[in-house]
Amino acid sequence: MATTFADQLRSLPDDALGALIQLRPDLVVPVPADISALAVRAQSRNSVARCLDGLDEFTLLILDAARLSRATDTALTSVDAVLTLTDGVDPEDVKAAIERLRVRFLLHGPPEALQVVGAVDEVTSPYPAGLGRPADFLDPAAGALCADRAKLRRTVLAAPAAARAVLDRLAVGPPIGALSRTAIDTAEPVRWLVDQHILVPVSEAGRAPRPDGELVELPREVGMLLRRDTGPLGALRPFPPLPDAPVRDRKAADSAGAGQVMEAVRATEAILEALAAEAAPVLRAGGLGVRDLKRLAKAAGVDEPGAALLIEIAYASGLLGESEVNARSTNGAAQDVFLPTGAYDLWRATGVATRWATLVRSWLAMTRQPGLVGRRDERDRPINPLAPDAERAGAPQARREALDALADLEQGAAPSVDDLLALLAWQTPRRSRGREVAHRDAYFGAALLGVTGLNAVTSYSRLLLADPEADETDPLGLHPAEAPADAVRALDVMLPAPVDHLLVQADLTVVVPGPPEPELAADLDAVAEPESAGGASVFRVTPASVRRALDIGYRADDLHTLFRRRSRTPVPQTLTYLIDDTARKHGGLRSGSAGSYLRSDDEALLTEVLGDKRLIPVDLRRIAPTVLVSPRPVARLLGALRDAGYAPVAEDAGGTMVLTRPKARRAPSRTPRIAEPLGPPLLAGPRLAGVVEQLRRGDIATRAARRAPVTVRAAQGQAVPGLTAVQQHSQAMAVLQQAVRDKVKVWVGYVDSHGATLSRLVKPVSISAGYLRAEDERGESLHTFALHRITAAVTEE
Template sequence: MTTTLALAARLRELDDAALVGALHRRAYRRTGVSDFFDLADALLDADSVQRALVPLDRPRLATVVVLGRAPEPLSAEEVAARLAAEPATAGIAVDAVTAALEDLTGLLLAQPADGDPRRFAVYDAVTAQLDAWADLGIPSPDELLRTAPPPALAPVPDTERRFTDRLAAERAFEAVTAVSELLAELAREGARRLQKGGVALPAIKRLAEAMSVDAELVPVALSAAERAGLAAVDDGMWLPTDRAASWSHAPTPERWRALATAWLEALPDDVRSLLALRSRAAWGESLREHVAWLHPAAVEEAQERVDAHTRLADWLGITAHQAPSTAGAALVEQGPEAAAAAMAELFPAEVDRVYLQHDLTIVSPGPLAPEVETRLRGIADLESRALASTFRLSAASVDRALTAGETADGIREFLSSISLTGLPQPLDYLVTDAAERHGRVRVREAEGTDGARSAVRSADGTLLRTIQVDQALGSLRLSQGGDGELLSRFPRDVVFWALSDARYPVVAEDAGGREVILRRQRVARARAEAVEDRDAELVARLRTAEEEAGDDTGERWLARQLDLAVRSRSPIVIEVAMPDGRVVDYLLEPTGVGGGRLRGRDRAADIERTLPLSSVRGVRPAP
């Protein structure tokens, strides 16, 4: 029998790191736990055991059934032999059983046998809980063993795979594009995260418009970006991370690989193994049917978990209509490198030349090379994004580029270098005019000036009056200062960005009147959050209690062992020191402790024995 006594002894012997790690995987009551016996009681409570059993897959549950029915501990080879004869686990490998035994041991549902760590047994409370499943409407132990898995599906035919690959490549390209636009928009203006975890509806609409997708796809793209480490929440705002900049400059296949890698790494081990086995077959309803068989005690939860991963896979082009693409199959079978190579063959070639048109639009005949697109987006506004994208140059976009550090000559040189149609005259005039207008409004620090912290200056009085009455700038509380000057109680940088967002030709100055380039800090910074570890605190408290007990620890441990054995009527082996110095083992079923003596029935001799507690040297669970 493997009882609470055995678990208490095991918990006491585990090192702190192993014990805390095991407790992290269990749900149990912490109230009233003052020693390792109380902790063992809590872990073997019916509710705690049920919570640990429900998420397990069928092979692990079947392993529990086999161990629970065995009269003695079994090795992995013996468990595998018994499982191989059952329809549910026919042909199971010893390695798979070994992994299951390690997992069950780590969950504190089973433990190695005394004296032979290669053999295992489950705790009696675990077997009892599993036996009660039929009354709870959950498959019984017999059903767990006898229900065979659903039949495997035929692989997707090669003729269908060609269409699947074409559609998957389109979706993959669209996904990369959507995440790119998402990060660009978050860099321009972050999105506030709601307390319940979602994003506010106005932000969803703004992001959807920037990404050119339906609103329901924004959370999908945000999830993909977060998993890839490209977006994170900082101070309640969704913002791009430091990694987003290098990702945005990478070729399209490399960007897709990062998203696909994050998807793969987020898969739980059981789901990854399942998808790898079905990498050539459809992942639709048949996969949900198999998941229902694999997790018989948590069907809906398991299906929802898998559905979340397969929906994202379809959006990323890993599958198309739930059929794995060539790249998707390579991803789960061989890894991201092979998948990216397969997908790269299907992506359209990138271009580094565009058409500059007289109406100030810029048309790319294909996906732009990242380094070209990044700089072009700093100069022009994106109007439409597809395989052939359209940008528009305007006075505001050129002014924005000049504010960011570009020069008029640099803009002309860049546009000429990527143009297939030369530099149209209207475009040249626009750049010249914007450069002449740039800097007509200047913002500097103004400390000590009637409480003002910044000053806005311009030689154009009409422009200055327009700024003062602009309702979009009302929050700056601009007031008239000296000649050609407005004052604000807000810092220079705040005033500068407000004027820039309102599309005024503004520059920032330092105290000496020199132009300075300001950059918005719209990057999420990693912050270590203090997380309370209640399991570690509990283990530390139990260890401290034992240390404070000092020399009494051994006596208290013995007393608790005997008390637990008496209450549970569990057979135990008592080690008794004899007058001649020998230590004799007695297999007893204890009936009481009192007056310094232990009473119990000796099973071997079939007699009642009374033993002095002073002679008891140790107690261990009966084999």
Template sequence: MTNTLALAARLRAMPDESIVHVLHERAIRRAGISDFFDLADALLDREAVQRALSGLDRTRLAVLVVLGRASTPMDAREVAAALAGSPATPGITPIAAQEALDAVSGLILAHPDSGAFSAYEAVTAQLAAWPSIHLPSPDVLLAEPAPAALAAVPDTERRFTDRLAAERAFDAVTAVSELIAELFREGARELQKGGLALPASKRIAGALAVDVSIVPTVFSVASRAGLVALEDALWLPTDAASAWQHTPTADRWRALAASWQDALPDDLRGILSSRSRAAWGDSLREYVAWLYPAGRAFAEERVDAYTRDAEWLGITAQQAPSSAGSALVESGPDAAAAVVRELFPAEVDKVYLQHDLTIVAPGPLDPAIDGRLRGMADVESRALASTFRMSAATIDRAITGGETAESIHAFLAEISLTGVPQPLDYLVRDAAERYGRVRVRAIDGDGRMRSAVVSADLTLLTTIEVDQSLSALGLVRAAEDRLESRFARDVVFWAISDARYPVAAEDADGSVEALRRQRVAHPRVAERADQEAELVARLREADATADESTGEQWLTRQLDLAIRARQLVVVEVAMPDGRVVDYLLEPTGVGGGRLRGRDRAADIERTLPLSSVRGLRPAD
């Protein structure tokens, strides 16, 4: 076993980036750390050790138990041999033992020594104290076998599972698509305490045709896939969202499933891979509870979060992996997408145009057609067969986005199975003729950009002036055919457009300009000072200053620790004739530039000048 003295020397010799990595992984107290001895004390503090142990799986805990019981450092082969017969780690290989040793050493729970390892005394003591805090004893950690995995899902059940999973996968892609479309129309405000406000959640749920309780899951999946993001506390689509929307349904699902898999922690990825064809549910929770005896609640919470999203994405159905889910965890997203593609309904590129101005898609629309159709029609219902409705307002929206009466008519004729009904033809031409009867242009007033609303239709202009839904614009009559507002052109334009008036925007030359409302998120990564790196830099600077003045400070701190722990140390002393002699001492005091201690080999008291001490190391 090894203690603070050895750890302080190890930390002092470690590269700065390695120490920073340790501090990122370990939660320790920061107060009062002024040198590497203080840092070693903080890392071996009982609470800090317990927090680190709580995140370890049973194999790594078992390795620490074996190291703590050994009288000398052990290498991977010795550890594997000691654990091979334990029910908790049957047949563990030297390779697996080496991986566990490297992991616990990297977390500063075990001390490396020329390819072998020993546990720090504080770690061994904390494991021994586990029964007092209602955790398994070291003996139980080794003796308790893993719960048996359930049998693989039968083929008869898998066929049912695949059908249900495919439905959920298709619905998931549809929901994320609708979320992106809704956020393009209007962003969703994030509360300061986290989560959406209830009105925003209800609006999103209505647009997605899902229960309000599902909205956080949709945001979680879309955010993980990089399709939506927060910008200034507002949820908006990202640049990647438009490209994603225009890819085939199976490829869109692939992106969602791949992001779910990429986000899996390494340990959870291995657990799910080993249960790729067996039910996940309660048996998975039972296994995780066994695997992380000190971190059960946190581990189960992680499992619940990822399995919840897996169920919604169709990776599982009723807690059993689908064929696509098994392919995902075994072979990756491409293999999973190939399975899903065979289960998804075929996409269609033709629709039925009806006399009541509705458009019915007999199946999932080709993404390119769906995207363009949304620009000139509102979605009324969304499922395998979707319904859209066209109106004067949607035609105005399409023309604002750059369409013309001719391009709209040509597109509808191309995709229609029933031709273009006369009422729809009249609607398109009438809306195109009315478009632009009201114009909004930017004006410069008193050095501030304002806007003007102009129209030759004075009755229509008066209607806009008295419209209570537009009162926030503060429109005032500046001339018979002109209203003015203190707000910018685009703000005024979209407000009037939302009120369903035939409005157009003008550029600086007075020409009609197509506007697009879509706003995307460009989230900025918050720059945060790396406190761990700053701490290591301070320690290194203090250590360098001490080395330049005298090495006695480092030596004195080592001896103080040895005295407090009553630890035997080997003291290297330079003799007058040039020889260096090792003394096995139990230090009893330091003062006046001298070291006093009991020489265990000669059984006498010695007093040595600190100036002659060349080094100090723990006794084996």
């Protein structure tokens, strides 16, 4: 079989062999030595299982039909035999499925004598199409009953209602059932079916008898009789079940998606800012606590599953990391906390579209399944964000499968999640089985990130999801085309342009009619408190926010200029008064180290502070009419005064005000984890042609070594039948000189630079300076052999 299989591969033209490699790229990872090795790999269990995982439901059923229709003596089938099992389906659809199996070499041979690759039976169900084994194989009595078709029909029709229900259940597949001794209601019908030889008791190979009952199997002939309405293979669907989904207008879907993009970027930024303000501790078992998740979800204005997804993406993107704090726990161990990394500052300085592309690419590649957050693990413990329990190696592939299935639908199609799962179950039933939860997570994650709008894949997301086309000018694939750049440009057009102005209201609210420019956003963070976010952000100017701006170095004139220059509406008088009043009070009190001191030119103000009961904990006392001192540190004194409503400013030893911007806390930068490629690389163009050429050359060299003359093999130390004298070196030189004159081909045995003995069929061109120059067997290249390394030379017969 292996020789016949290898010969069939060897006889393929280069384009057909290249098509096989494209359909089954794992066959050339690494590249086999020759086509015989390729044939062995193509029949291996792992390669066949990988190939079957990519086939659709209809093609797999046609493969089952080929398995069912094999002759008992030759194990061969034919196209006509398969067509007899697919009555009611267009024969052209069946032949197309057979051709898909043949080009993948799961079926091989001529149409009248097809053979199923042996590993198919090893990696698939022992019951093709859910049908049992032949009756004569299971039991002679059952075989005799099934041989009489009329009697079999009468027996089945005479079955009691309960027994018929058992038959209908087993006919759907699998054909194996367990007869439990405790199930009284089913024991009697099954016993009747066994007594009538419609069901056959079987045992599990290599196992002891089942303690809870025996196994019974429905013979193949009975199953096919019960499937007379649907056909021997059951319901056949040659084409995918396209969902009856609404079709969204492209602009409407893109607009909805772009709005969700802005919301996802804003929520991610809000979560990271909340962590920068108050770091979240890392749990002992790893991950983020439930209370911190709720706090971050509230800060970002999203639900907890959405916050968990954004936290996982931020960590995968390298925007979030772990850092060790100075505080020590009671047992002396350092406490780790989650903080934004330095990469967050760079990410925040880029445009919204670029930030979105970074998040989505990390989401597609991360080996995490955020949808598991909040569920219970096998030990009934809740799974937290960033915990090890949410790690899933197959998550990137499941995400890609769901998004590719959505992108393959017509533009604007908006299927439900159940429609998507049904489509995936038809496209790749073997791979999709058990991945339903991951596919659901991908569906809802795409909606949260703006990859889909109104449940339809957006046009800019299609550019991001598209595989880069092979570049013929880059045969090695060192510089693949980058789809994200196109997606970012397409999304930028749909997003509102950043605005450099604001609208100040009489109630001291500030409206920004669009995403603010980075400079304006920095000013607003300093002078106003955010109230709401969205397409138009709303901020509010308060005494505390003005005081914060003054604390970090703004002056009253700077604030007046900022609002006059940025506001498209007249600056209300209340805002001017608020700034002036706060600036007038700002710095009226100054503190230093005494522990700390407090001085002011306003003696009445110091008297008020000294008598304020809220400041008793800082132990203030007057040492001069204009100076108070405290044993507490400056930072504590400033905090107590500000909590009491005063506006003090720190000063240095020379009496100069110390205005500092709060230092942002950041975790050490970390490299994002990139998932391994989803599979072997897809070859095309020059790279594919190079692999095919390498296989051809290796095959020629291997076959040439096998048919080398016995004299050459003996000179190389190989075992040869009978007694053969080793050729002398002078005889080999004479053969080569004569071959140069006669221009004939010669078998040359030689030892290469690594000490390996090889043989090659060449056509000598010249002998000079201790070297033989010769063309190879096909005359495509010129080789040079050192004469002292040649062990034998024999003219081709």
